[in-house]
Amino acid sequence: MFVKSLLLGALSLGITTAASQTxxxxxxxxxxxxxxxxxxxxxxxxxxxxxxxxDPANPKxxxxxxxxxxxxxxxxxxxxxVLVHGWPSLWTTYREQIxxxxxxxxxxxxxxxxxxxxxxxxxxxxSNTFNDFVGDVTCMMDxxxxxxxxxxxNDFGAQVCWEAGRSRPDRFPAVxxxxxxxxxxxxxFLPSSALAIVNPHFSYQIYLGDHPDLAATxxxxxxxxxxxxxxxxxxxxxxxxxxxxxxxxxxxxxAYLAANNLTQIPASGIMSQVVEDYMVYSYSKQxxxxxxxxxxxxxxxxxxxxxxxxxxxxxxxxxxTLRPTADPVADWIALAVRVREADYLPMHQTAEIATSHWPHxxxxxxxxxxxxxxxxxxxxYF
Numbered sequence: 001m002f003v004k005s006l007l008l009g010a011l012s013l014g015i016t017t018a019a020s021q022t023x024x025x026x027x028x029x030x031x032x033x034x035x036x037x038x039x040x041x042x043x044x045x046x047x048x049x050x051x052x053x054x055d056p057a058n059p060k061x062x063x064x065x066x067x068x069x070x071x072x073x074x075x076x077x078x079x080x081x082v083l084v085h086g087w088p089s090l091w092t093t094y095r096e097q098i099x100x101x102x103x104x105x106x107x108x109x110x111x112x113x114x115x116x117x118x119x120x121x122x123x124x125x126x127s128n129t130f131n132d133f134v135g136d137v138t139c140m141m142d143x144x145x146x147x148x149x150x151x152x153x154n155d156f157g158a159q160v161c162w163e164a165g166r167s168r169p170d171r172f173p174a175v176x177x178x179x180x181x182x183x184x185x186x187x188x189f190l191p192s193s194a195l196a197i198v199n200p201h202f203s204y205q206i207y208l209g210d211h212p213d214l215a216a217t218x219x220x221x222x223x224x225x226x227x228x229x230x231x232x233x234x235x236x237x238x239x240x241x242x243x244x245x246x247x248x249x250x251x252x253x254x255a256y257l258a259a260n261n262l263t264q265i266p267a268s269g270i271m272s273q274v275v276e277d278y279m280v281y282s283y284s285k286q287x288x289x290x291x292x293x294x295x296x297x298x299x300x301x302x303x304x305x306x307x308x309x310x311x312x313x314x315x316x317x318x319x320x321t322l323r324p325t326a327d328p329v330a331d332w333i334a335l336a337v338r339v340r341e342a343d344y345l346p347m348h349q350t351a352e353i354a355t356s357h358w359p360h361x362x363x364x365x366x367x368x369x370x371x372x373x374x375x376x377x378x379x380x381y382f
Contacts, residue, residue: 125298
């Protein structure tokens, strides 16, 4: 009934989409593909404080802050989940969780700064720390009068949720993340170049961090190709040398296309055409440049320094890491051991799932059950 009432409300506002011909009787869960255009009535906008660190020695507030977008779904629910997306992704990555958890939980889903309708500081390198992202999320929560919520993150969103749990345990009483392990702010600081030595498939981060202009030119030239390059499943796979180049992001895919006489990366089936079209439309608003904020040296170093200054390395509240076992980005199990994740998470649980990088999209039923069961087990904490 949640999805049915949602779609009826959207249609009553006169929003026309590819699914506008759907009959009222068919507007039930599972009766049609998720259509992000129908969720526009649930998109909220708020001005949030932001800092310009283009001169690191003289940070200044950005006049008027940043206008940020987020979705607020099922606002009458008593418990809240905050779903933070990664890169190159969007709030639509949680479409199956919206359908499943939106019946029982309030969902706050940020559109991260620099993505879609959310503004971004002019300065890319330095003005977008993980703490800035946490501040964005708490600003959205304040705007919605939400005092606390479980932070759920994937990819870059997982790093935001780890920092949210570490720095603001008063607002985030539990953290559930996919893949990315918790890395405590313990010296020495490791830049992307050092991480790439540990795991060569992190080398793309050097390219996005050191050459954002080149990367943006490359990826903006074909937004659909750029999205499809990462939106793959364990079954569809990616070129073996994908993500290991420090001079090109799409180069391995372009070589694959040329070798197979193709002009476009085949769709993996992880999302519908409607969802993919919406992502292309959203990324066309600003392009990719501002979305590289998670890979810039000063953003990462300033985040690290903030954690060191705060001094709290441990996340004492309940935490969970779901580790994809067929992810081309990393062997998350081995990486978690290497960074000693468990040493800093006293109430930590883990599980594994046989997917690529996006388990909540690739195997949503299995993902939703794991998350749901864990939420029930920690319900007294939030």
